[in-house]
Amino acid sequence: MEPEGLQSSAAAGHGAPILGPGYTAGTVTDKISAIVLGQRRRRGWFFGFAISFALLMMFLYAVTWLLAVGVGIWGINIPVGWGFAIVNFVWWIGIGHAGTLISAILLLLRQKWRTSINRFAEAMTLFAVACAGMFPLLHMGRPWLAYWMFPYPNTMGTWPQFRSPLVWDVFAVSTYATVSLLFWFVGLIPDLATLRDRARSRIKQVLYGILAMGWRGSAVHWHRYEMASLLLAGLATPLVVSVHTVVSFDFAAAVVPGWHTTIFPPYFVAGAIYSGFAMVMTLSIPIRKFYGLEDFITMRHLENMAKVMLATGLIVAYGYMMETFTAFYSGNTYERFAFVNRMTGPYWMTYWSLILCNIAIPQLMWIKKIRTTVWSLFVISLIVNVGMWLERFVIVVVSLHRDFLPSSWGMYYPTRWDWMTFIGSIGLFLTLLFLFIRYLPVISISEMRVLVEEEEKK
């Protein structure tokens, strides 16, 4: 161990440490499991949970009224049949992608710095997919018939329309949810066993014990665990690319100007990872602060995430550019009009705000000082979250409101129910996240122990 090298943790960069100095396997375990088993800082947690839960109740209220009355309470109508629901769906599902990228692709690429952020990034994926999944269901109007989208022997004598990307979506998103859940759960098993062994109350011992599935930490267990993690990582890796590709097909396979573009799949995937890393940043900065985890989630982590955001943000910027260029170069009147309308039409504000949030402001991260300052990263990550939501708004609503026939043009104005469902879904997300922080280890204890050992060997 080289304490001097490790102590210069204020400096970030490639050689900067991914773990604070002076930790042993024991102290790492103590520190992380204390968040779950200890009684410290309960008031702050309860305050955050209460706000999130209140938002969740607002979501419940909005959804109950939606089910009672129908989708007419939203601002959608012809020509804008896809409003906030689809915007939110694409936004949430995109956010989930960073978790899968961190846990699967970075695992296969043996990027050690992922260790301390992968657990809650995966949790974020799961909760984001849960939020995302609700919106197409609610948008259907009759969610109780959602099972019609699955191929099963039915009384109608028909199959779902397999030529429609909307059906592919069902499979893409449900596969994604399943694999993410399994991956997350398998990774949790050794930590659940740690919690089981450290828990004092009988009820916690039994609950964590059931979830730990009899883990004893034998060599056979570890061997199988490593194998299962690798296999699931292999399964999850193509999903990072495929899920948002299929989501982009929902648009690209349609004929609406502004949707019918071949660049959509790669540019959607880049956007998904971009927004996902922004969300990981938004969440990890407060978590590391409130739970004193600065030694585990170091400046090196934040800076690495900032770099990923810079890279994916530039791909997204290239996407915007090529989209516009293709519209001009195609010579197609409708395509050209769609893009001029984006910039100068009734929704010009949303387009230019999106350019500001997604392209202009994040370029500040080129400056090392900004990239290594916690509050500026937090602000930029929030701005990117907003920007990516605006991007989906521009794609969905602005493309639909002016189509081929001027006689069918119209405007879309979100109602308060639209806003309540959207903000309420953030409440659902945060509620799940607070429960996760309170009852499960936010950082993988077992992987951190390995990291400690490797740092010691250096």
Next chain:
Amino acid sequence: MPQIFRHSTNLISRLSIYGSAFIIAALGYVVYAVSGSSYMTDVNVARDQPVPFSHKHHVGELGVDCRYCHTSVEESSFAGLPPTQTCMTCHSQIWTKAPILEPVRASYRDDKSIEWTRVNALPDFVYFNHSIHVAKGVGCTTCHGPMQEMPLTWAANTLQMSWCLGCHREPEKYVRPKEYVFSVTYEAPANQVELGRKLVKEYKIRSLTDCSTCHR
């Protein structure tokens, strides 16, 4: 430290993990079986009526033609329910004192329709036309079953979409020569498919399976 779980937990956990696959499969089968049962579809369940009208007696034993009562079946989407006057063409002469027919006489006297209980109810979002089916060689009993054997009327088929599509996809399995459309005793010949193909061609029957054929 004492053990948290008893030794038997090993067995229980294994059983519940492996067993869940079978339990889920069994649940799926139960849902499938119940949704297709006559408990859900009311197929083959005779309905009570204000007057216990017997198709078995009138059609099977007396040989009254379907169209004597269901007059509009050849011209209209709706086959038509007979007005009380149709009943009274005979029942003003025979069984005039029968207590069982009192609701019919009351209806005639007061000029108020008998409120029959519907047996074959099609959902409102489906368009169906009797006349075209009859004109293309679909017999009454193909859909309505052996009416000449029903003392009280029951639905012989589910009217579920898969059932409709069964014929719309393969009409040759069901069509009969036009002269037998109203025959209740007609039985499909052994060479039905061969005959059916010939009739499909002759009657210019198209296999209409577009959504908008029925959902207009």
